Amino acid sequence: MKEILHFLRDLDAHNNREWFTANKGRYEAVMQRWNAFCEELIRTIGSYDEDIARLSVKDCTYRIYRDTRFSLDKSPYKTHFGAFLSKGGKRSMHAGYYFHVGTGGGSGYPHAHMLAAGNYCYEPRVIKMLREDISFGWEEFKSSVLDVADPCFTLDMDGALKRVPKEYPADAPYADFMRLKSYTLLTTFDDAFLLQPHLAERVAELFRTVKPFNDYINRAVDFSE
Numbered sequence: 001m002k003e004i005l006h007f008l009r010d011l012d013a014h015n016n017r018e019w020f021t022a023n024k025g026r027y028e029a030v031m032q033r034w035n036a037f038c039e040e041l042i043r044t045i046g047s048y049d050e051d052i053a054r055l056s057v058k059d060c061t062y063r064i065y066r067d068t069r070f071s072l073d074k075s076p077y078k079t080h081f082g083a084f085l086s087k088g089g090k091r092s093m094h095a096g097y098y099f100h101v102g103t104g105g106g107s108g109y110p111h112a113h114m115l116a117a118g119n120y121c122y123e124p125r126v127i128k129m130l131r132e133d134i135s136f137g138w139e140e141f142k143s144s145v146l147d148v149a150d151p152c153f154t155l156d157m158d159g160a161l162k163r164v165p166k167e168y169p170a171d172a173p174y175a176d177f178m179r180l181k182s183y184t185l186l187t188t189f190d191d192a193f194l195l196q197p198h199l200a201e202r203v204a205e206l207f208r209t210v211k212p213f214n215d216y217i218n219r220a221v222d223f224s225e
Contacts, residue, residue, distance in 0.1 A: 001033075001037070001101065001194050001195055001199060002195055003029070003030055003033060004030050004033060004034055004081060004101060005101065005103075005104065005191065005194065005195075007023075007026060007027065007030045008079050008080065008081070008101065008102065008103050009103050009104070010023075011023075011077055011079050012079040012103045012105075015075040015076065015077055015079065016076065017076055020076070020077060027064075034061075034081055035057050035061070037199070037200060038057045038060060038061055038083045039057055040200040041083065041085065041099065041200045041203060041204065042055050042056075042057070042060065042085060044200050044201060044204040045085055045097060045204050045207055045208075047204075048208055048211065049211055049214075051086075051087035051088075051094075052085050052086075052087075052096075052097070055085060055089060059089035059090060060083045060084055060085050060086075060089070060090055061081075061082075061083050061090075062078075062081075062082055062083075062084075062090070064077050064078050064081075065077060065078075066078055078110070079102070079103055079110065079111075080100060080101060080102040080103070080110040080111070081100070081101045082098065082099065082100045082101075083098070083099045083100075084096055084097070084098045085097045085098075085099075086119065086214075087218060093119065093121060093122070093123070093221060094119065094214075094217075094218050094221050095117065095118045095119045095183070095213070095214040095217035095218050095221070096117070096118075096119065096214060097115075097116075097117055097207045097210070097214070098114075098115065098116040098117070099115055099203055100112075100113060100114045100115070100116070101113055101194065102114075104190070104191050104194075107188065112188045113188060113189050113190070113191070113193070113194055114186060114187065114188045114189070115153075115186070115187050115189070115203065115206060115207065116156070116184050116185065116186045116187075117149075117153065117184065117185045117207065117210035117213050117214055118156075118182070118183045118184035118185060118213065118214065118217060119182065119183070119184065119217070120182045120184060121182070122181075122182060122183070122217075122221070123224060125224050126217075126220050126221055126224050127180070127181060129220040129223065129224060130177075130183060130217065130220050131165070131168070131177070131178050133216075133220065134174050134177045134178075135168055135172070135174055135177075135178065138172075138173060138174045141174075141216065142173075144212060145212045145213050145216050146213075148209055148212055149185060149209050149210045149212075149213060150187075150206050150209040150210070152187040152206070153185040153186065153187050153206075153209075153210060154185065154186060154187065155176060155177075155180075155184075155185060155186075156182070156184040156185065156186040157176065157179070157180070158182075159181055159182060160176070160179040160180050160181065161179040161180075161181065162179075163179070164178045164179055165178055165179075183213075183217055185210055185213055187206075
């Protein structure tokens with residue numbers, strides 16, 4: 001991961017086509033390392049989640065080229081690598097496991113290194129179903145889903161409603177979950193975590209603890225489909 005991290009930081013400092021073209025060989029070498037890591041991560045998570053075992057690297061990874069058509073930021077390249085391992089692949093709308101390497105600067109996306117479970121895009125009917133399931137079965141959800149997740153993961157409230165929908169009590173223990181428009185557990189980590197040996201195994205063990213969270217969400221996604 002050291003080479004990947006150094007490349008992303010250099011790219012962040014020289015985010016233009018001239019620099020990228022001159023360093024194309026370096027990029028290709030870094031991508032070989034990244035793809036090999038993703039293969040290992042698929043294999044390791046696939047040992048306890050059969051939906052992930054069926055995936056290929058292409059199902060989970062993204063292009064480095066940015067779509068700048070509707071963005072004020074015209075930088076041509078992403079300065080992070082991400083892999084989203086989910087049932088049916090990255091475009092399936094299912095919850096999954098996201099591993100993200102940034103430049104390490106800043107505390108948020110896209111600079112921070114992070115792990116996440118869940119997804120950011122759900123149909124309204126899925127959100128409605130999750131709110132009903134969580135509110136009616138809160139104690140079971142808390143004990144069998146939330147309490148088994150590693151404590152490093154926290155609920156991502158980004159984009160949540162300011163108020164609890166009127167059909168749910170604002171002081172309920174599950175109130176924050178009623179405000180959500182996406183369901184994601186998130187943690188960030190530093191360079192030291194990234195550069196220690198056996199990264200795929202360490203990441204997979206953390207993700208094992210949030211498999212019940214993904215399973216819970218995917219039950220609603222599958223039912224809605």
